[in-house]
Amino acid sequence: MVLKRLAVYLKPFIPRMSLGFCIKVGGTLVELAIPWILSYIIDDLIPLGEIAPVCLWGGLMLVCSLLAWVGNITANRMASAVARDCTRQIRHDLFRKISYLSERRVDEFSIPSLITRMTSDTYVLHQTVGMIQRLGVRAPILLIGGVIVTLTLDPVLTLIMVATLPVVGAITFVVSRRGARLFRLVQKASDAMLRVVRENAVGVRVIKALSKSEYERNRFKRVNDELTEKERTAEKTMALINPVMSLLLNLGIVAVIVVGGVRVHNGTTEIGKIIAFMNLFTIVLNALMAINRMFTMLSRAAASSARVLEVLDTPIELYETEPKFSFLPENAPHIAFRDVTFRYPRGSFAVRDLNFELKRGETLGIIGATGSGKSTIIRALMRYYDVSGGAIEIDGVDIRDYATTDLRAKFGVVFQNDTLFKDTIRENIRLGRNLSDEELLEAARRAQALGFIEEQGGLDAPVAIKGANLSGGQKQRLLVARALAGNPEILVLDDSSSALDYKTDSLLREEIRLHYGDATKIIVAQRVSSIMHAEKILVLENGRVIGMGTHDELMASCPLYREIGESQIGDRSVSYDEPAGKEAVRA
Numbered sequence: 001m002v003l004k005r006l007a008v009y010l011k012p013f014i015p016r017m018s019l020g021f022c023i024k025v026g027g028t029l030v031e032l033a034i035p036w037i038l039s040y041i042i043d044d045l046i047p048l049g050e051i052a053p054v055c056l057w058g059g060l061m062l063v064c065s066l067l068a069w070v071g072n073i074t075a076n077r078m079a080s081a082v083a084r085d086c087t088r089q090i091r092h093d094l095f096r097k098i099s100y101l102s103e104r105r106v107d108e109f110s111i112p113s114l115i116t117r118m119t120s121d122t123y124v125l126h127q128t129v130g131m132i133q134r135l136g137v138r139a140p141i142l143l144i145g146g147v148i149v150t151l152t153l154d155p156v157l158t159l160i161m162v163a164t165l166p167v168v169g170a171i172t173f174v175v176s177r178r179g180a181r182l183f184r185l186v187q188k189a190s191d192a193m194l195r196v197v198r199e200n201a202v203g204v205r206v207i208k209a210l211s212k213s214e215y216e217r218n219r220f221k222r223v224n225d226e227l228t229e230k231e232r233t234a235e236k237t238m239a240l241i242n243p244v245m246s247l248l249l250n251l252g253i254v255a256v257i258v259v260g261g262v263r264v265h266n267g268t269t270e271i272g273k274i275i276a277f278m279n280l281f282t283i284v285l286n287a288l289m290a291i292n293r294m295f296t297m298l299s300r301a302a303a304s305s306a307r308v309l310e311v312l313d314t315p316i317e318l319y320e321t322e323p324k325f326s327f328l329p330e331n332a333p334h335i336a337f338r339d340v341t342f343r344y345p346r347g348s349f350a351v352r353d354l355n356f357e358l359k360r361g362e363t364l365g366i367i368g369a370t371g372s373g374k375s376t377i378i379r380a381l382m383r384y385y386d387v388s389g390g391a392i393e394i395d396g397v398d399i400r401d402y403a404t405t406d407l408r409a410k411f412g413v414v415f416q417n418d419t420l421f422k423d424t425i426r427e428n429i430r431l432g433r434n435l436s437d438e439e440l441l442e443a444a445r446r447a448q449a450l451g452f453i454e455e456q457g458g459l460d461a462p463v464a465i466k467g468a469n470l471s472g473g474q475k476q477r478l479l480v481a482r483a484l485a486g487n488p489e490i491l492v493l494d495d496s497s498s499a500l501d502y503k504t505d506s507l508l509r510e511e512i513r514l515h516y517g518d519a520t521k522i523i524v525a526q527r528v529s530s531i532m533h534a535e536k537i538l539v540l541e542n543g544r545v546i547g548m549g550t551h552d553e554l555m556a557s558c559p560l561y562r563e564i565g566e567s568q569i570g571d572r573s574v575s576y577d578e579p580a581g582k583e584a585v586r587a
């Protein structure tokens with residue numbers, strides 16, 4: 001059923017598959033003729049004692065072998081090409097779907113599971129599509145054709161052979177069904193193993209630093225053992241088929257030899273027919289084995305298809321292509337949160353009753369303990385998740401009424417622990433947007449990144465996976481340059497200066513103040529100095545706002561803010577009115 005659903009991917013390849021099918025059928029029929037010619041030579045031509053017809057029919061056998069060989073190779077190549085191109089399309093659609101999945105769905109699937117669906121599951125489908133084309137035509141023709149040719153040679157012996165086939169078919173069916181269920185469990189265990197490997201690779205430094213290597217090794221051993229156990233059960237089940245089939249077919253061959261011997265002795269059949277029969281028996285046996293392999297592969301493919309389809313069938317909840325409004329209300333605040341409440345799937349409330357407004361060009365600072373809901377506000381504003389209650393508005397329009405691409409295009413953003421890609425510095429800043437080198441360099445200069453970019457060799461310098469060849473501060477500056485490039489309408493910096501020294505941080509803030517005056521800025525920070533010049537500061541605790549106002553107001557009215565401020569700045573009498581840049585430069 002699930003395989004049928006994925007068959008739509010084969011539709012565009014029907015002409016190519018049909019041609020391959022014809023070549024395959026031709027090659028297979030020619031192959032079946034070989035034992036028949038052999039029997040004719042032995043029983044009818046050799047007794048005549050003339051060499052010429054024997055050579056002629058022998059030559060025909062050779063031509064048949066060559067044709068079968070060439071036909072099979074050509075058809076197999078065509079099958080591989082179809083499998084490759086079809087899987088490419090499936091991967092393409094999967095990737096596209098994954099990139100549009102809401103964060104909620106990504107959480108539900110989990111990243112490791114999406115990776116295995118994208119890699120090993122599509123690989124299984126690739127193998128299956130290839131195999132079905134290679135063997136799906138050939139094996140049944142050899143099986144049915146083989147039985148027909150044996151019927152023309154000796155119907156009595158054919159009955160012995162045919163009697164074994166239903167038993168073999170039933171065993172294959174039962175075992176393969178069980179195999180499909182077991183392979184689904186194997187894939188699940190493989191997801192779990194990938195998750196541990198991924199966490200381990202990402203957290204390798206901290207694991208070493210905390211001497212957690214032994215603990216991690218044990219954790220990996222557990223998931224690895226679990227996977228091995230599941231594989232063992234699945235393989236043990238599937239491994240039943242071959243020996244049982246071999247046993248049945250060998251019993252059949254023994255019966256053929258015994259009955260055949262009696263029939264030759266009685267003069268009801270000839271020796272050449274028995275030799276050809278044995279030949280065909282091997283062909284039928286191999287065809288059955290191939291069909292068995294196909295069933296095994298189909299069991300795995302059914303499990304993989306179900307996993308791939310689960311992603312492909314997931315509705316894209318948050319992707320709106322058309323705006324649902326025709327005009328923007330006048331004099332509306334640029335950003336407004338109205339009674340916003342948010343909870344993660346299966347989680348408790350992360351943000352409650354959030355209300356604030358920001359005018360265009362204003363800066364909002366957000367501060368609070370870890371887990372207090374700071375990043376959640378950003379995710380909700382950019383509509384990675386829909387709010388659970390209340391509404392978020394941009395220019396007076398609910399963000400759910402914007403086309404998602406239009407909404408996201410308004411933002412320049414650095415997420416907490418944001419990602420750098422294995423590419424050049426240029427592409428990491430540009431990220432596929434139509435921006436000139438001058439614009440990229442300008443953004444880099446303002447993000448205080450130009451100095452180290454030049455040291456690295458300019459925009460063409462390589463960035464390793466996740467920016468592993470850069471320091472923490474360099475990574476953050478590159479990410480800020482990415483956010484600034486393109487002059488966003490709304491600039492969001494989520495804990496993006498934690499690795500910067502105070503001087504660089506304040507220079508960066510000064511550049512933003514000078515050059516991005518029109519952009520509305522939302523800055524999440526752990527440092528009071530990063531947000532103290534904001535027009536509005538939110539102090540969060542457990543998802544609730546416990547203070548809102550300017551730095552001076554909060555120092556006077558919000559005990560938590562005052563506590564953080566005093567512990568970081570130390571001196572309450574410091575004047576905060578000076579631009580941060582000057583303050584830092586003087587320092």
Ligand SMILES: Nc1ncnc2c1ncn2[C@@H]1O[C@H](COP(=O)(O)OP(=O)(O)OP(=O)(O)O)[C@@H](O)[C@H]1O
Pocket residue numbers: 107344345347350368369370371372373374375376377416
């Ligand atoms: N994807 C998620 N699924 C379920 N719960 C989540 C998810 N992301 C965050 N949470 C929970 O929501 C709450 C707020 O998380 P959030 O990331 O907004 O905190 P934060 O203030 O940004 O913290 P930090 O300063 O550590 O980044 C936390 O209790 C967190 O455990």
